[in-house]
Amino acid sequence: MIIxxxxxxxxxxxxxxxxxxxxxxxxxxxxxxxxxxxxxxxxGPVESKxxxxxxxxxxxxxxxxxxxxxxxxxxxx
Numbered sequence: 015m016i017i018x019x020x021x022x023x024x025x026x027x028x029x030x031x032x033x034x035x036x037x038x039x040x041x042x043x044x045x046x047x048x049x050x051x052x053x054x055x056x057x058g059p060v061e062s063k064x065x066x067x068x069x070x071x072x073x074x075x076x077x078x079x080x081x082x083x084x085x086x087x088x089x090x091x
Contacts, residue, residue: 038074047074065090 017025026038034051041048051070058064066089072080 041073044073046076048072049074049080063091 015027017027019025023039028036028038034053035055036049036051038047038049049072051072052067053070054066054068056064056066066087068085068087071084071086073082074080
């Protein structure tokens, strides 16, 4: 699915039954594509307001290779 954000950035969102949730976009600072691969997403009930995720970011080379992996985590209550 292709989504255009209000800031004009175009995101490609992929979610397959056997794969991770991925969001891909152009990275203007490197000139490459950047992909965010979500490994774990947890959203609690409305009362708890808990949101947690672990994801990895990669640069995608012109040959399609994913390089420069970074691990990120996010927690919000």
